[in-house]
Amino acid sequence: MLNFVPWRHIAKWQCIGCGNCCKLYSVVLNFPEWLKISQIFGAEKTVVGLNKLFIKRVDDGSCVFLCNLAGNYFCGLQNMKPVACKLWPFKILSEPKYGNPNQALFNYRGKKLFIYADTMCQGLRYGPPSWEFTSLVLQEFADLALGNCRVQRNTTRTLSNGVRRFNF
Ligand code: SF4
Numbered sequence: 001m002l003n004f005v006p007w008r009h010i011a012k013w014q015c016i017g018c019g020n021c022c023k024l025y026s027v028v029l030n031f032p033e034w035l036k037i038s039q040i041f042g043a044e045k046t047v048v049g050l051n052k053l054f055i056k057r058v059d060d061g062s063c064v065f066l067c068n069l070a071g072n073y074f075c076g077l078q079n080m081k082p083v084a085c086k087l088w089p090f091k092i093l094s095e096p097k098y099g100n101p102n103q104a105l106f107n108y109r110g111k112k113l114f115i116y117a118d119t120m121c122q123g124l125r126y127g128p129p130s131w132e133f134t135s136l137v138l139q140e141f142a143d144l145a146l147g148n149c150r151v152q153r154n155t156t157r158t159l160s161n162g163v164r165r166f167n168f
């Protein structure tokens, strides 16, 4: 069951690379994302639904691009990661769709947004929001949602194998 909590109940968020989000959910693609993935990896890595486009899931339900490095999960798409994945586990909305508007209200550059988190994420810690969470993490999630940035600095987990750095 989907369960969303307003951001004012969250002290911090840090992805621990558990991979659950890439195992439990289908990823919806916008058309440019679908086109790029189809051209580079083949349309067979995607699924065309009745009115939505998705990334293919393998037999155990995981995203076909989910990879594992020494026990740590990471995204095989890296810089091509769909925006739906970049925003997980947060919902950044223009209306308080999941209730508690005062707790969900986020002032983003003078604009009213309503932010909730999916409680399925293992990286959430609850309590009064820290400065880092509000000013760096949520700010970047809002930037990503509104198309004001594409690169993830504070909104992903970064692993290093000594040669390359992988974003979750
Ligand atoms: S975003 Fe959350 S659920 Fe997904 S891998 Fe990170 S900690 Fe796990």
Ligand code: SF4
Binding pocket: 021, 022, 027, 055, 063, 064, 065, 066, 067, 074, 075, 076, 077, 078, 081, 082, 085, 168
């Ligand atoms: S983050 Fe990457 S591996 Fe995870 S669901 Fe999205 S595309 Fe798949």
